[in-house]
Amino acid sequence: MATSPTSAPHRVAVLALDGVYPFELGIPRRVFGSTDGLYELATCTVDGRPVRTDADFALTPDHGPEVLADADTVVIPPFGPIPDTAEPDPAASAALALVxxxxxxxxxxxGAFVLAxxxxxxxxxxxxxxxxADRFRTLFPRVRLDPDVLFVDDGDILTSAGAAAGVDLFLHLLRADHGADAANRAARICVVPPWRDGGQAQYIERPVPAPGTTGTAPTRAWALARLHLPHTLAALAAHAAMSPRTFARRFHEETxxxxxxxxxxxxVALARQLLEATDLSIDQIATRVGFANxxxxxxxxxxxIGVSPLAYRRTFAGKR
Incomplete structure (x- = not known):
């Protein structure tokens, strides 16, 4: 879905429903708007009139549902409260019928509730x-819900968890459309990590470290700078000046x-970047990122991600 510099921008319509969450409503423009014209965004409502948010203000987008008919991508940000019925909202259904x-x-x-x-x-x-998740499963038992991931890419339909996971999803879309360089630039502008795997757990209960304890962040940074080395638990623990057992426990608490x-x-993340951005051989990449072979x-x-290194390179290297 890459766009050449001379082709028309990819048109994105963002449908703001009543009770929309302002932060998530702004994610598409925040990410795609950092790409120097690769995307053209329009925010709309189901009837062209203002909508309330879940905060203490209302919003007045510039467009009505007619922009949905010309969109290449349609985005449904979250809203609340969530309906107690599986019946579709007539106004939302009429708007989506234009897509x-x-x-x-x-x-x-x-927003997945609307699609479901x-x-x-x-x-x-x-x-x-x-x-x-429990309410979603009750209302929509036919959907193969996975509440333990950040986002799901099912080709023409993509769904994400809340807030930061929405940023992850749009960086993923940008990466798929235009390659790692574009996604990395947008991530730097947004001051967020450029990549988190969609299969990463949504919710990890992390206890706050006790005052005065030493975390594992310095050792993680040290290991990231030396991924080509065969790091063992003992070596990582020694760098952190902890016993292996204590280090493993604290590492899990923090990550x-x-x-x-x-x-x-x-x-794997570094290998993907090298496959996209360099001409290194598979053997060289394996060595550089620390895999045995x-x-x-x-x-x-x-x-x-379900593909071979060569298949991944064929898909993304051409979008450099």
Whole structure:
């Protein structure tokens, strides 16, 4: 879905429903608006009139539902309160009926309830905010809900969890449309991490470290700068001046992951960047990111995103 510099911008329509969350409403423009004209955004309501937000103010977008008919991507930000019925809202349904077949649909947090009520998520994978998973399953049992991930990319329909996960999803869309460089630039402008795997857990209960304790962040930064080395738990713990048992416990408290799993995710993330942005061979990339051999790289990349290194490079390297 890459856009050449001379082609028309990708048209994005953001549908603000009554009770919209202002922060999430602004995510599409905040991310896509950092791309020097690759996207053209229009915010609309179901009838062209103002909508209230879940805060103490209302919003007056410049457009009515007619912009949905020309959009290449339609975004439904979250809103509240959530209906207690699976019946679609007539006004929202009438607006969505204007969307052309094949248009990419994107929801953030509770926006998935609108897509599900319209029957667009039946028998498809999706996610929403973890706190609303039980209600979502009750209302929409046909949807293959996964409340434990940040976002789900099912091709023409993408759904995300709340707030920050929406930023992750739009960086993912930008990466898919225009490659890692564009996504990384937008992430730097937004001062957010450029990539978090959609399969990462939404919600990790992390206890606040006791005063005076030493965290694992310095060791994580040290390891990130040396991913090519074969880091063992003992070596990481020694760098942090902790016993392996204490280090593993604190590492999990701070990241929600074991040191080994975290290292694998970082190595896969770096491998993806090198596949996109360099002409290094698969063997060279495997060595540089710390995998024992190219077979290990292929296995871990396939586990993470379901494709081989060569297939991934063919998809994304051309968007540099």
């Amino acid at each position: 052309r077949p094949g248009t990419r649909l994107v929801s953030i947090c509770t 009520a319209a029957g667009l998520l039946d028998d498809r994978p999706a996610t929403t905010h973890w706190a609303l 929600g992951q074991s040191p080994g799993r975290w290292l694998t995710q970082q190595r 190219p077979v290990s790289l292929r296995q871990h990349l396939h586990t993470a």
